[in-house]
Amino acid sequence: xxxxxxxxxxxxxDLSARxxxxxxxxxxxxALTVAYRRKPVLWDIEYEAPIGRLVAxxxxxxxxxxxxIRTCLGLIRPAAGRVEFWGQPYRRVRTRVGYVPQRESVDxxxxxxxxxxxAMGRYAKIGWCRPVTRSHKAAAMHALxxxxxxxxxxxxxxxxxxxxxxxxxxxxxxxxxxxxxxMDEPLAGVDAATERAIIEILRELRGExxxxxxxxxxxxxxxxxxxxxLLLNMRVVAAGPVSEVFTKQNLQATYGGRLTLLADxxxxxxxxxxxxxx
Amino acid sequence: xxxxxxxxxxxxxxxxxxxxxAALTCALLxxxxxxxxxxxxxxxxxxxxxxxxxxxFLIAGSRATWPIFLxxxxxxxxxxxxxxxxxxxxxxxxxxxxxxxFSILFALGVLLIEQASARGVDLDAGCVLYGQLEYVNWYPVxxxxxxxxxxxxxxxxxxxxTTISPDTGLPILIKEGGLPRQLWMLAAVAIAAxxxxxxxYKELRLTTFxxxxxxxxxxxxxxxxxxxxxxxxxxxxxxFEAVGSILVIAMLIVPAAAARVCTDRYAVQLLASLxxxxxxxxxxxxxxxxxxAWVGFEGRALNVAGTMxxxxxxxxxxxxFLAPAHGVLWRGVRRRRxxxxxxxxxxxxALYRGDExxxxxxxxxxxxxxxxxxxxxxxxxxxxxxxxxxxxxxLHEPGxxxxxxxxxxHRLWESWLVDExxxxxxxxxxxAERLEHLTSDAGALEPDLPPxxxxxxxxxxxxxxxx
Numbered sequence: 001x002x003x004x005x006x007x008x009x010x011x012x013x014d015l016s017a018r019x020x021x022x023x024x025x026x027x028x029x030x031a032l033t034v035a036y037r038r039k040p041v042l043w044d045i046e047y048e049a050p051i052g053r054l055v056a057x058x059x060x061x062x063x064x065x066x067x068x069i070r071t072c073l074g075l076i077r078p079a080a081g082r083v084e085f086w087g088q089p090y091r092r093v094r095t096r097v098g099y100v101p102q103r104e105s106v107d108x109x110x111x112x113x114x115x116x117x118x119a120m121g122r123y124a125k126i127g128w129c130r131p132v133t134r135s136h137k138a139a140a141m142h143a144l145x146x147x148x149x150x151x152x153x154x155x156x157x158x159x160x161x162x163x164x165x166x167x168x169x170x171x172x173x174x175x176x177x178x179x180x181x182x183m184d185e186p187l188a189g190v191d192a193a194t195e196r197a198i199i200e201i202l203r204e205l206r207g208e209x210x211x212x213x214x215x216x217x218x219x220x221x222x223x224x225x226x227x228x229x230l231l232l233n234m235r236v237v238a239a240g241p242v243s244e245v246f247t248k249q250n251l252q253a254t255y256g257g258r259l260t261l262l263a264d265x266x267x268x269x270x271x272x273x274x275x276x277x278x
Numbered sequence: 279x280x281x282x283x284x285x286x287x288x289x290x291x292x293x294x295x296x297x298x299x300a301a302l303t304c305a306l307l308x309x310x311x312x313x314x315x316x317x318x319x320x321x322x323x324x325x326x327x328x329x330x331x332x333x334x335f336l337i338a339g340s341r342a343t344w345p346i347f348l349x350x351x352x353x354x355x356x357x358x359x360x361x362x363x364x365x366x367x368x369x370x371x372x373x374x375x376x377x378x379x380f381s382i383l384f385a386l387g388v389l390l391i392e393q394a395s396a397r398g399v400d401l402d403a404g405c406v407l408y409g410q411l412e413y414v415n416w417y418p419v420x421x422x423x424x425x426x427x428x429x430x431x432x433x434x435x436x437x438x439x440t441t442i443s444p445d446t447g448l449p450i451l452i453k454e455g456g457l458p459r460q461l462w463m464l465a466a467v468a469i470a471a472x473x474x475x476x477x478x479y480k481e482l483r484l485t486t487f488x489x490x491x492x493x494x495x496x497x498x499x500x501x502x503x504x505x506x507x508x509x510x511x512x513x514x515x516x517x518f519e520a521v522g523s524i525l526v527i528a529m530l531i532v533p534a535a536a537a538r539v540c541t542d543r544y545a546v547q548l549l550a551s552l553x554x555x556x557x558x559x560x561x562x563x564x565x566x567x568x569x570x571a572w573v574g575f576e577g578r579a580l581n582v583a584g585t586m587x588x589x590x591x592x593x594x595x596x597x598x599f600l601a602p603a604h605g606v607l608w609r610g611v612r613r614r615r616x617x618x619x620x621x622x623x624x625x626x627x628a629l630y631r632g633d634e635x636x637x638x639x640x641x642x643x644x645x646x647x648x649x650x651x652x653x654x655x656x657x658x659x660x661x662x663x664x665x666x667x668x669x670x671x672x673l674h675e676p677g678x679x680x681x682x683x684x685x686x687x688h689r690l691w692e693s694w695l696v697d698e699x700x701x702x703x704x705x706x707x708x709x710a711e712r713l714e715h716l717t718s719d720a721g722a723l724e725p726d727l728p729p730x731x732x733x734x735x736x737x738x739x740x741x742x743x744x745x
Contacts, residue, residue, distance in 0.1 A: 071606035073494040094496045101490050110313060110487045111538070111547045120484050124495040131479050172491075 023087030025049060026180040026211045027072065032081030034064070034071050041067045043235050045081065048181075052209040053186035056201050056216040056242075059232035060255050065215045066102070068232065069182045073099055085180070090223060095124045098178030100169050102185050106143055108158045109248030114168045115153040119143050144168070146204075160243060163194030180211040190219055199225055222246065290567055292458055293411040297525070297586055298559035299464040301535075302518035304529035305473045305555035307510050309548055312534035312721040314484050318373055320530030322380035324509060324523045326357030328387025328541025331515065344462055347515050354511030357383055358504075367719075373455055409522030409583050414460050456524055460520040467516040471509050475548070478502065483544055525583040532590040536597040536658050539604045541693035619652035620715045623684050629663060629673045630681035682740035688714040689740075696734040703734035 023111055027049040034042040042064040049055060057065045070076045072083045074090045074262045098121070116138035118130050126136060144150045147167040152160060159167065166186055173181055187195050202225070203211050213230075216222060223242050231237040231254040232247060238245040238253075304320075311320050326351035334349025364375035391566045423737075424705065481502060485492040489499030510530065537550035559693045565732055566585035570578040598729060628644050644650050657663045662677030673681055691710035695701045733739055 031595070055617065070490070075490055075493055091496070093493070097494075099491055099494050101488065105490060106311075106488045109313065111542045111544050113489060113543070116544065117487075120488070120491065123480060123484055123497065128478070128481065128497070132480055158542075 024051065025087075026051060026085060028087075029068075029072065030072065030082040030084070030085050032068075034067055034076060034084060035079045035080045040079075041070070041234065042078075045236055047230060047236055048073075049211050049213060051211055052206055053211055053227040054206050054225065055211065055213045055228040055230060056222045056226040057213060057232055058216055058219050058222060058254070063233040063254075065232055066184055067214065069099075069213070073097070073182065095176070096179040098173040098176045098181040100173045100181065100183040100186055102164050103162065103169060103188070105184075108165060109242040110157065113154050113156055114144060114149055114160065114164075114171075115140055117168050118149075118153075118171040118175050119156060119233055124176065139177075140171070140175045144170040146174055147171045147201060161191070163190040166190050167194060169199065170201060174185070174201070178210075181205065181213070183212065183214045185215050187214075187219055187221075219251065224239075232255045246269055288415055290563070292461055293414045293520075293582065294563040295565075296411060296414045296458075296461055296520040297465055297563055297582055298556060299461070299468050300513070300525060301522045301529045301533070301555040301559040301586065301590075302552055303464070303468045303479055303513045304473050304517070304549065305533035305551045306515060307506065308530035308532075308534040309537070309551050310482060310486055310506055311510070312538060313547075317531045317535075318376045319507070321527050322357060322361065323354050323510050324375040324526045324530070325353050325380040325387075325519075327384040327511055327518070328384050328523075329353050329390055330356075330387075331518065332387055332390040332394060332466070336390075343459065347463075347512070349368065351511055351517040353383060354514075355506065358507055373710055375423065387598040397437060407522050407524055408520065409520050409525065411582050414458050414520050421616055422549045454534050455664075460516075463516040464520065467509070467512045471513065473722045474505065474596050478505075478559050482506075487608075506682055519587075526586055529558070529589040532594050533558065533586075534551060536590075536594040539597050540601040542603060542607075546556055554590065554597075558586050558590035558593055595659035617649060618652060618656070620648075621649045622656060624714055625650065625653045625657060626662070626673070626677055627688065629671060630638065630740075633673065683742075684714055686740040686742065687717055691717075692733050692735070693730060693739070705732065 026050045027047070029045050029047040032042060032045040036211055046067065048144060057068065067076060071078050072090065083090060083263060085097060115137065119137055119141065122132065122136040122139060126132060139151060144153055147170050149164060149167045149171055152164060152168075152243065157165060161170065170183075170186060173183070186198055190198070200213070202212050207229075215224070216226070223246060226242055228240060229242045229245050230239045231250050233256075235273045238247075238250040286682075308320060309318075311317050315609040326720075330349035330351070330353025331346050332349070334345035334347070338345035339350070342639075351532070360383070361375045361379040364370045364378055365372055368375075370378065373532075481492070481497050484495075484497055485499040489503075491587040492502075493500045514526050533551040533554035534547075535561060536554045537547050540550050541547050562585045563582050565588075566580040566582035570580060579682045597605070600608075602608060624644060634701055657677060658665075658671075662674055662680065663671050664674055688710050692703070692706045695706040695709060696703055
C-alpha cells in the first residue's frame with residue numbers, strides 16, 4: 001500500500017532520494033522532526049497514509065505516538081518537516097479531518113450533556129459566532145445513535161461510564177463528517193461491548209473509503225482490528241500492511257527488550273495468517 | 279424629591295449599582311476560570327495589575343481612566359507571561375507559579391504606592407483592596423425634567439450652587455451633575471464582558487472543555503484564553519477604585535462555584551452565577567449600608583465590599599447544603615430514602631423466607647434498628663404486612679407478591695454468580711443480598727441463565743408473576 005520501503009531509515013540529509021508524495025494521499029508526513037526543549041521526540045518521520053484503511057500506530061510509552069497526531073493537527077509546532085493532507089496544509093482542510101483525543105485529556109465534570117459534546121463536532125461547520133441550530137443538533141443526535149448513545153443524550157457527561165464517555169467522544173468525531181480521522185487510544189480502558197461498538201464504527205468508516213489512524217496500545221489485537229500498522233519509536237521503525245510489517249524483528253526493534261508480549265503477538269499474527277480471525 | 283430620596287439616589291444608588299455591576303461582570307467571567315480549574319488566575323491578575331495602576335497614576339498624575347487602564351493591562355500581560363515563564367522554564371507547578379507571580383507584582387505595586395505617597399500622591403493600598411464606594415456619588419439636579427438630558431448624565435459635576443434651605447434658613451451647597459466616572463467604566467466593562475460571552479458562547483464552551491480539539495478545529499484556545507484574561511484584567515481595573523480587589527476576587531470565584539453545585543447545564547451555570555452575584559450585590563449593600571442602623575448602630579455603616587463578599591460566602595455555603603443535585607442535604611435525604619427502601623425490601627424478604635420455612639419468627643433475624651422499625655411501620659401503613667395473630671408480622675397479599683419478586687431476584691443473582699462467575703454457593707449470599715436491591719427486575723439476567731426452578735442452595739426460585 002505504501003510507497004515507502006518498510007525498513008528504510010533514510011539518512012537525514014538525503015531528502016532528494018525520497019519518493020514524491022502523492023496528492024491523493026489523505027496524510028503525508030515529510031521529514032518531520034519534533035522536539036520538546038531541544039530533546040527530540042520524533043526524528044525524521046516519513047509516512048504516507050493509504051486511502052480507506054484502518055491504521056494502527058503502535059509503540060512503547062514515550063515513542064511519540066500522541067505527539068505525531070498532535071503535530072499533524074497543528075497543535076505542536078515541528079522543528080522541521082511538513083505535514084500535508086490531500087496535498088494541502090492542515091489549516092485548509094480542518095473540517096475534513098476528525099480528531100478523537102485521549103479521554104483523560106478533558107475534565108468530565110464539565111457541565112455539558114452528551115448531546116452538547118457530540119454537537120461540538122459540528123462547530124467547525126457552523127463557524128465562528130453562529131449558534132448551534134436544530135439541524136446541527138439533529139446531526140449530533142444521529143452520531144450519538146450510531147454509537148448507541150442516543151438514550152443518554154441529555155445525561156451530564158460525568159454520569160456516564162468510561163466506555164460511554166469514549167463513545168460520546170467518537171460520536172463527536174462522527175458528527176464532524178470528516179474524510180479521515182485521528183483517534184488517540186479510543187480503546188484504552190473501555191468495556192468489551194464498547195470495544196466491539198467502536199471497532200464496528202471503524203469498519204463502517206473504512207467502508208465509506210475513509211482512512212482512520214488510531215493510536216493503539218494492545219499489539220495483540222492489531223492483526224485482528226487493523227489493516228496497516230505504523231511502528232513508531234521516535235523514528236518510523238516500519239509502516240505498511242500488518243501482515244508485512246508485524247514481524248518479530250520489527251516489534252523487537254520498536255519495543256526493544258521490554259516487549260514481554262512478543263510471543264503472544266507473534267502467535268496472534270500466525271493465527272491471523274491462517275485465517276482464523278476474520 | 280424629598281431629602282431621604284435624594285440621599286438615596288445620590289449616595290446609595292450609585293454605590294450599590296457599582297457593586298452590583300462589578301459583581302455581575304466578575305461572576306460571568308469567573309465561570310470560565312472556575313470551569314478551567316484556574317480560579318487562582320483571577321486572584322493572580324487582580325493583584326498583579328497593581329504596579330501598572332500605580333505607574334499609570336504616576337504618569338497621568340490623576341485617576342484619569344485611560345493611563346490607569348493601559349498600565350493595568352500592561353502589567354496583567356506581564357503577569358501572564360511571568361507565570362507562563364515560571365511554569366515552563368523553572369518547571370514550577372501552575373498554582374505555585376501563579377502564587378509566586380502575583381505576589382511579586384503585588385509587592386512591587388505596594389512599594390511603588392509607598393514611594394508615591396511619600397511624594398504626596400493620593401493613593402494607598404487600602405483603597406486598592408477595599409475600594410472607596412463612598413466616592414461613587416451622583417448629584418442629579420432636583421428638577422427631574424431638566425436632568426434627563428444626555429449632557430447631564432454623561433459629563434461630570436456640572437454645577438455647584440449655593441441656596442438657602444427653606445427649612446433651616448442655612449445655606450446649602452447643591453452639586454448637580456452626571457453619573458460618576460467609576461460607574462461608566464464598570465458599565466463599559468460589563469457590556470464588553472456580556473458581549474464577549476454572548477458572541478463567543480459556543481466557542482467558550484468548546485475552548486474551555488477541550489482546548490486541543492478547539493484549536494484543531496480552528497477555534498484557537500490560546501486566543502480565547504488571552505481575550506478572557508484581558509477582560510478579567512479590565513474588570514479588575516474598572517472595579518478596583520470603586521469596590522476594591524477583594525470583591526473582584528470573591529466575585530470571580532464564589533458565584534461560579536455556587537452555581538456549579540446547583541446545576542449540570544452550561545447555560546444554567548452562567549445564569550445561576552449571575553443570580554448569585556446579583557443577590558450578593560444587593561443583599562450585601564443592604565447589609566453594609568442599612569442593616570447597622572436597623573440594629574441600633576445609627577449613623578454607622580460597614581464596608582460594603584466586605585459585606586457583599588460575606589453574603590456571597592453565605593450563599594455559597596447555602597448552595598453547598600441545599601443545591602438540588604449535589605447539595606449535602608438532598609444527598610443525605612436520598613441516602614436515607616435508599617436505606618429505608620433497602621430495609622423495607624429486607625423485611626419483606628425475611629417474612630417471605632419465614633413463611634417458606636414455616637417459621638414466621640425469621641423477622642427477628644433482621645437488625646433491631648430504628649430503620650427496621652420504620653420499615654415495618656411503613657409496610658404496615660401501606661397494608662403490605664399486618665400483625666400476626668400470635669404476635670409478630672405476616673405478609674398480606676400485595677406484600678407477598680413484592681416479597682416473592684425480591685426473593686426471586688436474590689436467588690437468580692445467586693444462580694448467576696455460581697454459574698457465570700464460578701463462585702462457590704456458600705460465598706454468594708452477601709453479594710446477592712446487595713445486588714437484589716440494585717436491579718428493579720431480574721429480567722436482564724434471564725437471557726444468560728437456563729430456565730431453572732431451584733437456586734444453588736436448592737431453594738425454589740419464586741415464579742415471575744408478570745410473565
